[in-house]
Amino acid sequence: MPVWSMPGSELLRRALLRAGTADAAPWTGTAPQAPLLLLRADHVYDASLVAGLARRPGTLLCRPEDGLPVAAHLTDTALAASVAAALLAGRPAGDPAFAGLLPARPADLADLYNKALRKRANPYLLRLDAGTRRAVEWEMFGGSYKGVTDAITKHVWPRPAFQVVRGCAALGITPNQVTFASLLLVFVALWLFATGAWLPGLLAAWVMTFLDTVDGKLARVTLTSTPLGNVFDHAIDLIHPPFWWLAWIYGLSAVGMPLAHPAAVGAIVFGGYVLQRLQEGLFLALYKMEIHVWRRFDSFFRLWIARRNPNLLILSLFTLFGRPDWGMLAVAAWTVFGCLEQVVVTLQAGLARRRGPLRSWLEG
Template structure:
């Protein structure tokens, strides 16, 4: 891990006598990915990793402290930049195809002390390492520098480094987009949205739309769907609701591929996601029983109010159970074991519930779709309640709970 001294110099008011951390980009690359040139992307990545001093090729190398050196003609996954910043004394190398069809070990980045920066920078410019030992530094691959477990996206995926001169731009953008997807999510987001979301995200980046702009449109659609549901216009409301969930996928991917996610943007996006579903359910219920609602069987109508309570209270309790699991065991319940990740595909959250409401509406029975959501909410709560009890029992037995996606858990079960 990076020393505390190195970290503290990034913060305002650091002691000038302590070692500093700077970054230098070797070369320049104008290949544009998602509206950012490779050089601009690297600078943005370093700032997001806490390195304020980012220098271009031709600027003098730092004379003291530590230096992260990267080649501009390669694309580095953002988390790999963060890991490299936290890993001094290494050269990052990849295996690159040669013109003869073989492969060669090529140095693409390094984290060194300033005294060795000139020598290592020359080695990076040369590229192929052969069998040489550069400044006595460890030569590591992306999997050795970074972690295969991406905690933020709840998935296992090897951190990547891609040559911007070997791969077509469309293929690189495709890899970046799918690399920005969460591994544990619902079936709509995982299986139905990726292909159209790639097209819309690319268009949004080309037009220069910000993720917050897309989120603002989503918020408008939240209110549109709620109003339509309350009027008993269920099909029209579902169109608005599904468009909202689609844009909810687009804004997150746009933020990640353009490196424009911010704490405020995350609060805006996740706040909307967290709050709006209960209002949709209340509006749906009102659309069924209110003066503008649909004509439904009087006998069945008696079950709708209890169903509403089950759905709304169940939603709140479900989110509290997820938070309780994190608080008790320091992992997300959906990332604990494979069965939990699989159940997340269909658990009673917004998108699976919308699917039930859509099926009911298309069959001419929006009331039955509503009751189905209530039943599924109860079953989901029971499942998660059992899982919390099982986790508590295991911890009481001395077992340390870890996500099946984490490296430690993978080694344990291998």
């Protein structure tokens, strides 16, 4: 059964290779050298779950909803044929073929807190058939989403991004190709902002932010992310926003709406952006966690902090009312507030650490 326009077995093969297995191939009835992982290919496994199973020899992975075994990690290949037959037949965990294997649920093999995606969620283990395919893809897509991010990415983009990710997978479009398209739009928006073409520029910018959501999700659900692709994507995300704001300020002068103190405003939005990033790096170095995952309020504030998407929202609203200049002043003010807020959080964390180690609220 295909998932994301590829056979479920291919997705499983990619997950196994990422988990560090030496080889991944369909079961032929002959066991290769131990240790051996056996997994039913009519299920979709969270990548962290496959990695967890690979680290736990002698484990029998069972579905959370009914306890039915679907995968096993064997250290004795003499048992492989009987275990494979029992898995395919859908026998219960108490079947003699599974003797000596320790039953485990998904939550036993993978942490509920995903540090990379900044969220707390159960690793998925999903049955894949014609009736569940769409639901499985949506569950996988949701699993690829960061838990702590801005409001637009979190609440506006998911549904349309899901459809575009499905389309990209069907057409064979790679995450890096999507990222390259978003890079082109970075320069298109920059030029349009600098010429005072606010609405076309905002359109290009919003499409770019949408593609920035699509590329990462496409890479995660199809297990095609690469170190080079990650660097490419994150470098674009990190570098371009303050240059958009400087282009906006330049564009205001180009259309006869100059700010009273453009250099000062430019210094605030550019320097404030750099300062916020440095503050986040300092917090991470001091407390070994990201600043926006410490407390629930910090995660809430991340929805609206003066990053690219919230700033674009501010500029869009003011532009629709005919005051792009006020929009930039609002962005500057919001940037200053964001910097001050992060100073306060960093100091509060220092005081809190005197009472004991800091712990993210997402860790439970």
